[in-house]
Amino acid sequence: MSERTYDVGIIGGGIVGLATAMALVKSGVDSVVVLEAEAKLAAHQTGNNSGVIHSGLYYKPGSLKARNCVAGRQALYRFCREQGIAHEACGKLVVATRASELPALDAVEQKGRANGLKQLRRLGPGELKEYEPHVNGIAGLWVGETGIVDYSQVCDKYAEIIRKGGGEIRLQFKVSGCRKGGGELVLTSPAGAVRCRSLVNCAGLQSDRVARLCGVRPGLQIVPFRGEYFKLVPARHGLVRNLVYPVPDARFPFLGVHFTRMIGGGVEAGPNAVLAFKRHGYHKTSFSLRDTAQMALYPGFWIMGLKFWRMGFGEFYRSFSKKAFVRALQRLIPEIRSEDLEPGGAGVRAQALEINGFLADDFRIKEAERMVHVLNAPSPAATASISIGESIAALAMKNFSLKR
Numbered sequence: 001m002s003e004r005t006y007d008v009g010i011i012g013g014g015i016v017g018l019a020t021a022m023a024l025v026k027s028g029v030d031s032v033v034v035l036e037a038e039a040k041l042a043a044h045q046t047g048n049n050s051g052v053i054h055s056g057l058y059y060k061p062g063s064l065k066a067r068n069c070v071a072g073r074q075a076l077y078r079f080c081r082e083q084g085i086a087h088e089a090c091g092k093l094v095v096a097t098r099a100s101e102l103p104a105l106d107a108v109e110q111k112g113r114a115n116g117l118k119q120l121r122r123l124g125p126g127e128l129k130e131y132e133p134h135v136n137g138i139a140g141l142w143v144g145e146t147g148i149v150d151y152s153q154v155c156d157k158y159a160e161i162i163r164k165g166g167g168e169i170r171l172q173f174k175v176s177g178c179r180k181g182g183g184e185l186v187l188t189s190p191a192g193a194v195r196c197r198s199l200v201n202c203a204g205l206q207s208d209r210v211a212r213l214c215g216v217r218p219g220l221q222i223v224p225f226r227g228e229y230f231k232l233v234p235a236r237h238g239l240v241r242n243l244v245y246p247v248p249d250a251r252f253p254f255l256g257v258h259f260t261r262m263i264g265g266g267v268e269a270g271p272n273a274v275l276a277f278k279r280h281g282y283h284k285t286s287f288s289l290r291d292t293a294q295m296a297l298y299p300g301f302w303i304m305g306l307k308f309w310r311m312g313f314g315e316f317y318r319s320f321s322k323k324a325f326v327r328a329l330q331r332l333i334p335e336i337r338s339e340d341l342e343p344g345g346a347g348v349r350a351q352a353l354e355i356n357g358f359l360a361d362d363f364r365i366k367e368a369e370r371m372v373h374v375l376n377a378p379s380p381a382a383t384a385s386i387s388i389g390e391s392i393a394a395l396a397m398k399n400f401s402l403k404r
Contacts, residue, residue, distance in 0.1 A: 006031040006168075008396055009187055009196030011175050011210055013038070015046040015151055015382050016374060017202035018158040019389025020396075025165035027393060032167040033194060035187065037174035037206075042155040044280065045204050046382060048347030050229075050260045050268055053077070053087065053147035054380035057094070058248060058255070061114040064363040065380065068391070070115055072384030073145065079386060080149060083157050086263050087149040091119070092243030095128065095137035097331050101247040102139060108247065109141055119144025134239045134333050146243060148263045151382045158385075170194070175203075178214040185214075185370060200396055201373040205279045205350040211366070211373045218375050220352045220360060221298050224279045224291070227271025228319060229344030232259075236340040240267045244332050257328045268344055269329055269336075274319045275312060282346045284319060303357025352376035365392070372396055 007029050010017045013036025024032045038044075053073055059066035080087040096105045112120050123131070123140040131142055159169055170191075177188040178199070187194045203210040211218040232239065245258040260268045277295075278288035295301045305312065318324040322338055329336045352360035352375055364376035372395050381388060 004031070005184055005195040005197060006033045007196070008032045008198050008200060009185070009194055010034045010200045010202060011187070012036065012202035012204055012207075013041040013169065013171070014044060014202065014204050015042060015155050015158070015385045016204075016377050016388055016392075017200070018042075018155050018162065019385035020200055020202060020392045021162045021167055021389075022158045022165075023386075023389040023393035024396065025162050025167045027397065029397070030166075032162070033196070034162065034167065034169045035173040035175060035189075035194060036169065036171050039172055041159055041169070041171070042152050045347060045350060046155060047152050048282070048345060049151060049379075049382060050271075051148050051150055051263055052243065052260060052383070053089070053149055054383040055112070055117055055143050055145035056115040056380070057108060057112040057117065057143055057146075059111065059115065059380075061111060065361075065378070065384075066111075066115050068363070068384035068387040069380040072380070072387035075386040076149070076154070076383060077147070079157075080154070085149065085153050085157060087147055088263060089145065089147040090242040090261065091131075091142060091144045092146040092245055093123075093128065093131050093135065094141040094143065094245045094247060095135055095332055096139045096247050097137050099138065104247045104250060105139060105141060107250070112141075112143065117143065117145055132241055132244055134335055135244055136332070136334050148243070148261060150263050154382075154385075175210060175213065197370065198396060198399070199371045200392060201371065202377070202392075204377070205348065207350065207373065207375050208352075211375065214368070214371060214373070216366065216368045216371065216373055218366065218373065220354050220364065220375060221294070221300065222279065222350045223295060223301065223304075223353045224276040224281060225349045225351050226274045226276040226281055226346055227349060228274065228346045229268045229270035230325065230341035231344040232267040232269060233340055233342055234266075237267050239333055239335060239340070246332060257325070259329075259332065269341060270325075270344065271347065272315050272318050272325070273349075274315045276348055279348065279350075281348060298353070298355070300353045300355045300357045304353060304359065307357060349378070350376075351378070363388070365395070367395065367399060370399070372399065
């Protein structure tokens with residue numbers, strides 16, 4: 001057992017955990033350790049997302065998501081410039097393809113302006129072609145603040161700053177227990193034990209389970225949704241200049257299949273949003289009896305299922321039918337054909353679900369004695385990571401009376 005006692009132990013080496021550790025180190029906290037279960041950082045949600053720097057367009061004004069996205073976006077662009085990380089404020093186009101979508105497009109525009117976006121431009125059918133010549137639609141919204149980056153590279157830089165500031169990062173340290181004693185917390189794992197005076201839980205897909213290990217009732221359960229991508233074949237990259245999105249359905253916390261140019265080259269198409277039967281289920285056949293049984297025994301799961309079964313069935317159908325996936329993409333770019341797409345990757349989103357079947361759509365942070373538990377950190381968590389990390393670090397220092 002390690003004899004050292006750290007001021008703060010952070011569970012989770014994704015972008016939120018690393019940003020929190022970086023903020024603590026910069027604030028002068030004497031000793032910080034990040035505990036990551038996998039053999040590398042950013043192994044799950046962070047390392048498998050589409051690399052979009054979100055503008056703050058979609059979020060309810062005044063919400064934690066809206067405030068942190070706007071502040072975090074500005075901080076992230078500044079950080080990337082200072083650290084020499086490849087990025088681009090390329091902008092994106094939100095396209096309405098039906099008259100029935102126009103009220104939702106109006107609502108999105110109003111939210112964006114309320115959240116302080118300055119580079120919004122409402123477009124008519126002809127003007128859409130100025131930005132994306134191959135798009136088909138009746139109206140659109142140009143969002144100039146949106147950008148692209150590789151979040152794995154951002155995490156590598158966060159980690160470098162943490163280590164230079166005296167913080168530690170331990171890989172392959174899967175926390176399996178937490179016990180209190182003598183004003184300390186002892187975090188145990190098959191790899192050993194770590195003592196800390198305080199704890200921050202940024203475990204993402206496992207955040208509710210970590211909370212329970214620590215004796216805290218999370219008040220929700222994580223339900224995994226897999227997002228599957230195709231890629232445009234190189235010869236068809238010219239169909240998309242930057243980012244093309246549909247008008248989102250406000251009933252769901254997902255944005256619909258879209259096109260994303262990647263900072264390292266290439267264009268992704270997707271993702272869908274398929275219920276996964278394993279929390280780390282990156283393949284269609286991935287299955288965990290434990291994860292599935294836990295979902296099935298949770299009352300909120302069935303309430304959600306009864307409410308959204310039509311959408312769920314459609315997502316499963318599109319998961320197994322490339323033809324259906326192509327049809328969804330053709331709503332935005334009619335020229336897309338099945339042969340233009342090749343298999344891409346997949347990511348799994350940690351969606352917090354309340355017992356009443358409500359899909360939590362904002363950050364959920366729960367404080368307990370000597371602990372802060374980040375139980376829901378949905379998109380735009382990566383974009384907002386610097387801002388979120390500073391907020392979580394401030395909570396930690398306030399609650400634990402850590403010196404600056």
